[in-house]
Amino acid sequence: xxNLPPPDILFQLSLNGALGGAMYxxxxxxxxLIFGTMRLIFLAQGAMIILAAYFVRALFYGLxxxxxxxxxxxxxxxxxxxxxxxxxxxxxxxxxxxxxVSLLIAVGLMFLVQNLMTVVWGGNTAGVVxxxxxxxxxxxxxxxxxTRSMGFLIALAGTGLVMLFxxxxxxxxxxxxxxxxxxxxxxxxxxxxxVNAIAFAIGIALAGAAGVAVATTFPFNPFAGFIFxxxxxxxxxxxxxxxxxxxxxxxxxxxxIEAYVQYFISGGWTNAIAYGVFLLVLMFxxxxxxxxxxKKA
Amino acid sequence: MSRALQWxxxxxxxxxxxxxxxxxxxxxxxxxxxxxxxxxxVMAQSWNLxxxxxxxxxxxxxxxxxxxxxxxxxxxxxxxxxxxxxxAYPGIxxxxxxxxxxxxxxxxxxxxxxxxxxxxxxxxxxxxxxxLGFGEIVKVLFVNGGxxxxxxxxxxxxxxxFDTLRPHYWVGLGLMVGTALAIRALMRSRYGLAxxxxxDDEMAASANGIDILKVKVAAFAGSAFIAGVAGSLYTYxxxxxxxxxxxxxxxxxxxxxxxxxxxxxxxLGPILGALVMYAVFDLARIVVPDYHPVISGLTIILAMLFLxxxxxxxxxxxxxxxA
Numbered sequence: 126x127x128n129l130p131p132p133d134i135l136f137q138l139s140l141n142g143a144l145g146g147a148m149y150x151x152x153x154x155x156x157x158l159i160f161g162t163m164r165l166i167f168l169a170q171g172a173m174i175i176l177a178a179y180f181v182r183a184l185f186y187g188l189x190x191x192x193x194x195x196x197x198x199x200x201x202x203x204x205x206x207x208x209x210x211x212x213x214x215x216x217x218x219x220x221x222x223x224x225x226v227s228l229l230i231a232v233g234l235m236f237l238v239q240n241l242m243t244v245v246w247g248g249n250t251a252g253v254v255x256x257x258x259x260x261x262x263x264x265x266x267x268x269x270x271x272t273r274s275m276g277f278l279i280a281l282a283g284t285g286l287v288m289l290f291x292x293x294x295x296x297x298x299x300x301x302x303x304x305x306x307x308x309x310x311x312x313x314x315x316x317x318x319x320v321n322a323i324a325f326a327i328g329i330a331l332a333g334a335a336g337v338a339v340a341t342t343f344p345f346n347p348f349a350g351f352i353f354x355x356x357x358x359x360x361x362x363x364x365x366x367x368x369x370x371x372x373x374x375x376x377x378x379x380x381x382i383e384a385y386v387q388y389f390i391s392g393g394w395t396n397a398i399a400y401g402v403f404l405l406v407l408m409f410x411x412x413x414x415x416x417x418x419x420k421k422a
Numbered sequence: 423m424s425r426a427l428q429w430x431x432x433x434x435x436x437x438x439x440x441x442x443x444x445x446x447x448x449x450x451x452x453x454x455x456x457x458x459x460x461x462x463x464v465m466a467q468s469w470n471l472x473x474x475x476x477x478x479x480x481x482x483x484x485x486x487x488x489x490x491x492x493x494x495x496x497x498x499x500x501x502x503x504x505x506x507x508x509x510a511y512p513g514i515x516x517x518x519x520x521x522x523x524x525x526x527x528x529x530x531x532x533x534x535x536x537x538x539x540x541x542x543x544x545x546x547x548x549x550x551x552x553x554l555g556f557g558e559i560v561k562v563l564f565v566n567g568g569x570x571x572x573x574x575x576x577x578x579x580x581x582x583x584f585d586t587l588r589p590h591y592w593v594g595l596g597l598m599v600g601t602a603l604a605i606r607a608l609m610r611s612r613y614g615l616a617x618x619x620x621x622d623d624e625m626a627a628s629a630n631g632i633d634i635l636k637v638k639v640a641a642f643a644g645s646a647f648i649a650g651v652a653g654s655l656y657t658y659x660x661x662x663x664x665x666x667x668x669x670x671x672x673x674x675x676x677x678x679x680x681x682x683x684x685x686x687x688x689x690l691g692p693i694l695g696a697l698v699m700y701a702v703f704d705l706a707r708i709v710v711p712d713y714h715p716v717i718s719g720l721t722i723i724l725a726m727l728f729l730x731x732x733x734x735x736x737x738x739x740x741x742x743x744x745a
Contacts, residue, residue, distance in 0.1 A: 160547075166547065166550070166551070217727060217730075218726065218727070218730065221730055225473075225682050225686065226726050229679055229726050230722070230726045232679065232722060233720070233721075233722030233723035233726065236718055236719030237716060237719030237720060237723065238719075239719075240713075240716045241716055243715075244713060351671075355554070355558065358554070366547075393562070393565065394566065396558060396559075396562050397558075397563060400555040400556075400558045400559045401555075401559060403555045404555050407543075407551060407552050407555070408539060408543045408544065408552070409543075411544070411548055
């Protein structure tokens with residue numbers, strides 16, 4: 126059916142797909158954490174990523190801070206904002222039996238953030254252009270964009286740090302215990318509000334890191350975030366809901382699928398096929414593609 | 423519902439039905455406002471049926487709304503239904519009950535086709551995510567549908583049929599009252615009890631001989647049917663049906679929001695929620711045009727923080743019901 130392209134094009138395609146997909150992955154890791162403890166589909170994650178991208182842009186053009194250096198500002202701010210969002214908006218709803226309430230607060234937050242961005246920065250497409258935006262680097266004999274590779278590194282580092290936190294620290298273990306079984310975790314003396322707030326703080330900090338990657342790579346506008354949320358959800362399902370490394374791998378896989386569909390079929394069908402895979406995985410392998418039964422990451 | 427509330431409802435509906443005869447009413451701002459409240463109330467009832475009474479959170483209402491809208495536009499612009507009668511009576515598709523019914527049936531059929539695999543395999547959040555994915559797939563299918571669906575631009579129906587907003591208003595009011603009455607009757611029947619039983623405890627319902635899948639799929643299809651008919655009505659209002667307008671996520675998010683603000687799983691909740699939320703949105707649009715989506719977002723958050731159980735569960739409403 127298809128003529129297989131020469132290996133170097135195939136490799137280029139895979140590399141681009143994987144690098145782009147890592148950004149879905151890092152958004153999905155944040156979603157995964159928040160979903161893990163609160164069972165909440167945090168639809169505003171994409172809007173928070175775009176907000177971070179605008180913040181990075183403002184830092185760059187206003188204060189001349191290099192976008193990648195601004196990670197040092199954006200990530201701690203993200204931690205604080207995430208903690209505040211939980212305490213201010215979700216704390217009461219988290220105790221509520223009806224989870225529509227939290228879902229709707231997330232939707233309201235998404236509307237609010239999107240449109241505040243439009244009011245402050247206008248609805249037009251914006252971007253960050255630095256001296257190295259157009260430069261490329263040589264990777265395994267294939268040229269690729271420098272900023273995309275940096276985005277990939279940010280995604281890897283972010284996920285790695287979250288994994289270390291979840292595995293090595295006592296607080297991280299509490300978060301993991303709460304996502305596996307909140308009732309038993311509470312019996313062990315883990316405060317649900319504390320783990321929820323931590324999950325939110327880390328989730329929004331990851332949105333900040335993803336914002337840096339987005340700002341340096343793509344042009345963006347206030348409403349671009351929702352697609353990001355949807356893609357992150359697909360990545361999350363591919364990797365297995367609640368599985369942090371799986372979420373990153375799911376994002377990379379989604380990036381690969383998109384790149385191949387664009388090349389072999391047509392750009393117009395990318396989304397349909399991505400969501401089709403999403404539905405099939407949900408139905409036939411809801412624990413995700415990368416998890417073995419009875420073993421959680 | 424208490425007798426007092428019943429009488430209030432009858433008087434309000436009668437007043438609304440007679441409103442178009444009031445001189446100047448048709449051209450007044452509140453006339454189109456009311457039409458949209460009716461339309462959103464129908465969509466909110468549709469979501470409430472599957473999510474509020476059935477407990478299955480669906481995030482795909484916009485897909486069914488769009489399917490109904492497209493079915494009407496395609497049948498009409500391509501004259502697939504009435505053949506040579508269309509030449510004799512050019513207005514035959516305009517508010518044609520058969521065309522509107524088919525809009526609902528196509529949506530219901532799609533709901534059965536997607537609902538059988540999804541509902542037999544997926545529970546809770548996974549079902550919600552699945553319906554969200556389904557909505558996006560349908561949208562892409564219509565963008566890539568070629569001449570049949572008009573691609574990314576969509577389809578334009580003969581807008582020359584528009585004369586006055588009166589039929590929209592009456593049909594909208596009729597649909598709102600009709601769905602509310604139908605759902606009321608349904609929830610008092612064996613089927614309604616089965617639906618509530620499945621929502622409250624699937625295991626116990628199944629142990630009592632209820633076919634869970636059948637009940638869930640039927641509720642999903644019924645909800646889709648209502649949304650499809652609402653989409654059909656919207657085609658007669660907007661005339662240009664495109665993937666970004668009728669498959670817009672707002673057709674799922676706003677009705678969901680209205681239902682929750684009004685009170686999920688109640689009969690009056692969706693109607694009350696549609697009225698209040700649409701009034702807030704529209705007021706914000708008029709008073710602070712630059713900031714209105716910001717106000718809308720804030721309203722949702724505030725409503726959820728302070729009224730998580732919905733308006734119909736406020737003390738005033740409870741007293742009215744027991745009166």
